Amino acid sequence: MSIRPLSRTDEARAKKIWKICFGDSDAFIEEYFNGIVRYENTLGYYEGRELIADLFMLKFQAKIAGADFETKFLAGCATMPEARKRGLMRELVRNAMLDMRRHGLAVTYLHPFLHDFYRRFGYETVAYVKKGRIIPRPGLENGRTLICSRMDQIPVHGMEAAYCSYIEHYDNAFHRTGGRFSQWLRLLLADGGYAAVSETEEIASYALYYMEDGTADVFELVCPEEKDSGPLLNSIPARTVNYIIPSVNDGDSEEFTMMRILNPVSLLEKVPVCKERFILEIEDDFLGEHYNLKIEKTVGGENKVEETDGKADLSLSIGGLARAAAGAFPAGDKCGEYFPRQTACFFETY
Template structure:
């Protein structure tokens, strides 16, 4: 068995049959293969690896070059996708070998963090990944937010086709990359594909000329659902302007379905709003995202909750194992290697969970992600207060 990196043009003949069988209805039509081949123009910066044996592609995995905000610092991120195996080659460890090489290669290319949507979380947990919240959906009748129609808000909303409003939409994502913990975006090559996605509307909210919110959506039919693909705002005013715009569809659609961040609370958007908020996880098909550190350097410069210091040892990981002194001073974290005795022993999922703000030191121990001495609990909690990440990009 040989692992080799392939160019985007080779993916159609090597990786497409594996991906189509794993993630699509099959057998697939020739038109689906042709559509995939056309999309490869947007994959030229993707790192794609395949495992071959006797000239046959048995497994594949890829990483998109992306960027992600982790506690205020924008990191280079490897967005892992296209992981699939020929059914006759499953349970042979091929994906583990591909992922091990891919993670090391992306780290060497400068990526300090990684994220993916797993087919089985426990498998990727053994590769150092830890779960973070999945986006949710909020479903409600437009009547529930009709009270907004009588409110005079200082701004306006423009409706365009996404292809026409793409620059404003893209600018919003780049702004949120700087402002929202966990937010991630593709590079320019991959982003260009979304300008040409199936037709969507983009409602763009502005206050004094500044874009403060964007929602992309489609209307299924008269009397049907208005389904929003993205609901992105810089704060309460952007949210209110977009909801007011959606409320104007009260005599056109029956329901509004919004994709929202995990920390949104839609039941507080209106007084008489009856809303169904759902965050569904199921296996297979709808797993929550997972993240990990590829380099301990990702911790340098992160915003900390309070000044503190602690020595930790990271174990059982080829990329980030070692002993480190973590110091928070003036609200900023610094990391340096040390030979001092550790006050906490953490796995890669453990230190990654702290960095992303999804688990506290007690939960690390209850989840089996490490051991923390009582004296270190307060310091780690001060350095890494809980914070809900918004992993927006789906890959």
Template sequence: MIEMRRLTPQDSMQARMLWLDAFPEDGDGFCDYYFARLFPQDQYYGLFEQGKLQSMVGVCRQKIHFLGKLLQVGFLRGVATWKSEQGKGYSSRVMEYVLRDLKKQNVPAAALKTYIHSFYRKFGFEVCSYRCWHEVRENSPLTGMEFYDRVEQVPECILEGICACYRDYTADKDFFLERDSAYYRLMLTEALELYDGILAVHTNEMQRIDGYLIGFAEKESGKFRADELVCLETMHPQDFGGVAEKFNCSMLVYKAFDEREQADGMIRILDMVYFLRQKEQGVISEKGQIQVKDSLFTENNGWWQTDMNQLNSQPSKELSPGEAAVWLMESNGRQAGIFEEY
């Protein structure tokens, strides 16, 4: 007998065993951290067969800014199926169950980070962000920088300053996550406590944070790897080059989202009415229209009017719900910001 339902605390042991089977690389400590800190606050869904958890999908609620609107998004993570049970369609069944449940809860969109984009396109997702890695070899002076290697050392005023820096950085972006000081404290707990990472903060003459870096010394490569590096106009990534030398590394490498080097995050609209904040669906004859074909939610099918700035073109084909979201963003000629979730 197969049952699909939300997981309860009593299912956590089965979920942990499934996680380690699907992601054995997380046996280095991340699994323990995740199930102690993050799993209880996420909502997981599972497919059970004869009482055994065979496949699961987790959802973390986040808020994103999309073309000037603040929307709630269901971030999917922990998508896992026992290796011995793969190929039976379990993941697909759970995925569809999760998306339908999110829509019932009036969540307008779902998103995720993944390496297997073709699988999620079957459910209407489309790539919405790209990442790349840049190198910095200069050993710039570290004037005005402070360093933290323990999360309890980071005062609230620094967290608030980082939030202000992030808001300024994303001011010209059309697609990015909403963040606050609690978000950054959670992010730093993982980076500093679990991975022995470093937070580097630069303060300018006006005593405002205009750049920060979160990363760690990578022993295998001898490089300092920054998973996040944010600079305002007064700073440049090269200004953090001296961090590598400080921590006995050959160079600084940092993740960026300014080039289409590697497909990264994906998004899917769940409810066109709610996402576009329209009262009803209708055939539109003027420019600014999009035609959507959704195999999962037929109520999303048809022509939709958009009011997100001035769109100068129309797509030449029917769009999946994920393609519709990406087209709306790209038609405005602007870019995605940081697309990370913790």
């Protein structure tokens, strides 16, 4: 058995694994492998010469508390049914973490099929959503909305500008750079999805969605104000429209994107803290590491972080640190003495 990056010769097998595990359309899988996959950013588990499990690492630029970080998003983590419950994905994820850290990354993200499964690896939820539903009432929309099902119909640059403007209101989000926005739209349309776009001089809102049996499921709703989303949602030609909006961790919201810290020092140097100085103890059970760090604010705005043997003021697991640094803890949590609460907006799931 061995773990190594996939190569082009593994593509047919990797597509088969994706199809079996996720059930996506052939058109989506083709677009994903042609437009998104970079084989140097993959890992596969091989039994002899046969690929039996794999994962993909997608390059992103994230902002955490407004500070920019190069990162990778884990996607397509899949194991053939006959090879499951052998700890293969655990080994793949561990190797991926170590590889990303060797390349200088401080954090990584994923959107899980089951949050508790990835908590075992040190991931923690840093973004929450709330669900809404409306019965569209045509005629309530103001202005016109363009319903797009092909790339040549879509005003990509206007939508990209709307997205960039939208995420400015959040502390934590992904920048979509280097053509990533267009790739995201191509995946949607290849899979039979739609974009509803407000037709104005400067596009300020849009909704990306799938239709099934008269129900539209909106997975990305970009609108300057939630109260202004009604006209856009009412323009979608469906009997029912389901949608999600970003939320804080308030007890009524649902878990969404997860983050995993790879290098606590690099992260803590850049995120805001509430106290001038404190000692933070961190246990990383999955990678078998322990940190005892003194954190001090500096005049330049970044923090000075160094190892110490002093007594900790706050002890956290590596997952707890992700939640604290991203400000995703509930109101009244002890972490609030040391880190500010923040807002997050992550639409990406692959």
